[in-house]
Structure formats: C-alpha cells, structure tokens
Amino acid sequence: MGRKLISPVSPEIRRALPLVAVVSACSICLLVAAVWSLATGPPQGSTAVGALALLSSAVIAEAFPVPIEGVSAGRTSLATVFIVAAAVIYDWRIAVVVGFLTMATVEIGRRRPPVRIAFNTGAYTLAAAAAGATAGAFGEGGLLMLCIATLVVSTVFYVVNIALLGLLFSRLRDQPVLQTLRGTLVSTTVPFAIMASLAVILVGLWDRSPYLAIALIGPLVAIALYQRRQHDTLDRLRELDRLKDEFIAITSHELRTPLASVYGAAMTLQRRELAEEQRESLLGVVYRESGRLARLVDQVLWASKLERAHGTPESGSFDPIELVDDVVAAEHAHLPPTVSLTVAMDDAAPRVAADGEKVKQVLVNLIDNAVKYSTDEGAIEVSLRTVDDCVRFSVRDDGLGIPLVEQRRIFDKFHRLDPDMTRGVGGTGLGLYICKQLVDQMNGRIWVASREGEGSTFAFELPAAQA
Numbered sequence: 001m002g003r004k005l006i007s008p009v010s011p012e013i014r015r016a017l018p019l020v021a022v023v024s025a026c027s028i029c030l031l032v033a034a035v036w037s038l039a040t041g042p043p044q045g046s047t048a049v050g051a052l053a054l055l056s057s058a059v060i061a062e063a064f065p066v067p068i069e070g071v072s073a074g075r076t077s078l079a080t081v082f083i084v085a086a087a088v089i090y091d092w093r094i095a096v097v098v099g100f101l102t103m104a105t106v107e108i109g110r111r112r113p114p115v116r117i118a119f120n121t122g123a124y125t126l127a128a129a130a131a132g133a134t135a136g137a138f139g140e141g142g143l144l145m146l147c148i149a150t151l152v153v154s155t156v157f158y159v160v161n162i163a164l165l166g167l168l169f170s171r172l173r174d175q176p177v178l179q180t181l182r183g184t185l186v187s188t189t190v191p192f193a194i195m196a197s198l199a200v201i202l203v204g205l206w207d208r209s210p211y212l213a214i215a216l217i218g219p220l221v222a223i224a225l226y227q228r229r230q231h232d233t234l235d236r237l238r239e240l241d242r243l244k245d246e247f248i249a250i251t252s253h254e255l256r257t258p259l260a261s262v263y264g265a266a267m268t269l270q271r272r273e274l275a276e277e278q279r280e281s282l283l284g285v286v287y288r289e290s291g292r293l294a295r296l297v298d299q300v301l302w303a304s305k306l307e308r309a310h311g312t313p314e315s316g317s318f319d320p321i322e323l324v325d326d327v328v329a330a331e332h333a334h335l336p337p338t339v340s341l342t343v344a345m346d347d348a349a350p351r352v353a354a355d356g357e358k359v360k361q362v363l364v365n366l367i368d369n370a371v372k373y374s375t376d377e378g379a380i381e382v383s384l385r386t387v388d389d390c391v392r393f394s395v396r397d398d399g400l401g402i403p404l405v406e407q408r409r410i411f412d413k414f415h416r417l418d419p420d421m422t423r424g425v426g427g428t429g430l431g432l433y434i435c436k437q438l439v440d441q442m443n444g445r446i447w448v449a450s451r452e453g454e455g456s457t458f459a460f461e462l463p464a465a466q467a
C-alpha cells in the first residue's frame, strides 16, 4: 500500500501559522458581516456601479504594481487608493468587500501558496474594515473636511496593513517585532505618501462628480506605464554598468599578466649578458605574451563591434578546406611543444556561405581554448564534415571538460568557470560569447559536448553555398 505524503512545512511558515489563522478568521467574520449587512439592506444602483468601478480599478492596480525609483520595498500597488476611496465615499461594508475581492482575485490569479493568499487577503480585509470604521466616525462636512478624513483613513489603512505585515515578517524571520516594523515603515513611507495624496485627489474629484474621477484614469495609467518603462530602462542601465565594471576589472587583470612578463623579459634582455639559450627563451616569452596581448585586444574589439553590427546578411563564400589548413598552420607556430594538433577533413566539403574572416576568428578562438584548457600532453583534433546542407567544423580536446550545468552558460558574455575547475587559467570570458555571436550572425549554430575530466568537443555548423 502506498504511503500518504505529507508536504513538509518550513519552520518559518510553521511559526507564522497562528498569526495567519487569526488574521484570516477575523477577516472571514468581517466579510460575512459586511455581505450579510449589504444583503439585508441592498445599496442603490448607483452605489453598486460606483463600488464596482472602484473594485475593478483596485484589481487592475494590484495586478500591475508600479515601481517607484529609490523605494527598496519593490513595486508599489496603488490598489489601496481605491479601497480607501471606497471606505470614504461609501462605508466599511463596501470597503471590506472591495479589499477582500481585490487581493483574493490577484493572489489566486497569480497562483500564490494558500498561506500567502490567506494572509494577504486577510490583511487587506482588516485594513479596509479599520479604514471604513474610521471614515464612519467623520461626520458630514465640506471639501476640506473630506480631504482631512481621506488622509486620516489612508493612514489608518496603512498602519493596520503595515502592522500586520511587520508582525508576519517578524514571525518569519524570527526577529523582534519593533525592529521589523521599523524596517518596513522606512521602506514604505514614500509609497504611503504617494497613495494618500492620490486617494485625496480621487475622493475630492468623486465628491464633485464620479465622472470627473474617471478622468483621473488616463493620467494615472500613463504615469504607471511610464514609471514601469523608466524603471526597466534603469534596471538595464544598472546591469550594463555592473557589466562594464566587471569588464574593466577582468581586462585590466588579464592585460597586466602578459605585460608584466614582457616587461620582465625585456629588462633582463637589456641589462644582462646572457647565454644564447636564455636569450632565446626570453625572446620566446616576449613573442608568446605579446601574442596573448594582441588576442586579448582583438577579443575586446570584436565584442564591441558585434554589439554595434547585428544581423548583417552574408553575401560571400569560401573554401573551408583552405581555411582550416591556414588556421591550423598558423596555430602550429605557437603551439606548446607537448600539445599535438591534428586535422581530419572531408575532402569533398562544399564552399561555405559565410564570411571567411569571421569563421577564422571562431576557429582560432576554439583552438586557443582547446590548448588553454588541455593537459600538458593534450591532443587536439580539428575536423571538417558535411552534414546535410551544412558544413560542420569541430574542435575536440581531451582536456579538463566542462560540467553539464555550465555548458549553456559558457557562451554568455564574461561567463567563466570557477578558477579551481580551470587550474587558474586566465581569460576574459569573451571568447565563446564572440564565437556564438559570429556564428549566429552567419545563420549557423554552435554547441559543445563535454564530460568533466574527459575533454570537450566544440562544433559549429554553417550553411553550404549554393552550387
């Protein structure tokens, strides 16, 4: 017989459960009382229409919260503006129904966990009831009185809501209530001030004519959309700024290492009487390290060029056998003596419909990586095959290999494996990003097959030119 599975409840949630139970029980009682009271003395048609308009606005505002720059508490829902307005314009019963339905609709629509739905809905219902009761305590009066009442009602809604949230967070984080409350208050003061003033404007307009209040919808939606767009743009800019800092840090570190070697070798060559063998070895250092510097500068230039030129159609074609021969011959010139580089080619490979210079760049990057991440006696094989209407270039090594989880991310800009996994080999994390961008531009695809500790095969396919 199968055993019944009981889903585990985290200790944090278990700590918060009594509070959630009390809040949702109270809110259900209030909701039942409000619905009962509305059912026994049904409101007029115009009240029902007005309440429905406020409810729909509250649901939309809750579903599309607005980011406010500088507010760390995340996006701000403007739904409270409409719930407060329901409390001031009508009464506690309508405020309770609007508050309950708003949060329940949005949270259920977002498929939140039941505990969260219960608490958030309960908190809005209790805050709406408190707001409604406060509004009821204000008598009839002029516009000024109405504005003051709205401000006070907004404050009551905010205080009840924040106090409940503060209690919940203190339970979840197991922190003192006052400390959590202070944090929550600080991060929500600005949104509160904005919402309270919007509620005053809405109620003031509604008092003159509900139709006038509808005119507020246009600017509000425009401001909300504008704010969301601005915020997304700012987020992207911040991400770019972070990438730029990371880029400067990586490239300066990568430039410094070969520069130091070239500088050291040059100083020794200049100052000392050296044996021919030592001289040769130092010149070798200068040659290798300046080559590394040149490749690094090339990578940076390619990466910036790629960002400017996207999707240029390919017009030329080239002979892939000739290209592989050229690249491999050039690579042989600076291959470490213990590493072998062999070629396996399909002699009947057709011409490739792509830019030969770009393909060279990709192939050189892949071979350089195979050398970098190989063991001291690594064997690298470059192969060329025709597969359907495409030509496939592969570079296989028997080096360190790449864990499966990393295989997709290594094509991202600046992504590098943990230095422990690559024996501390230096690099910028730009090479494979450039390869992928170039291959994408040439309507091809690039991928890797690898096993950690056993080696990797990087391959890319490009369309064959029409005969």
Ligand code: ADP
Pocket: 369, 370, 373, 397, 399, 400, 401, 402, 410, 415, 416, 417, 418, 422, 426, 427, 428, 429, 430, 431, 432, 433, 456
């Ligand atoms: P770089 O080599 O400059 O760090 P790349 O974009 O060329 O940047 O490569 C990204 C990462 O992918 C490297 O840091 C390395 O961890 C991993 N990698 C690339 N090629 C190989 C390979 N042939 N074998 C093992 N790991 C590789």
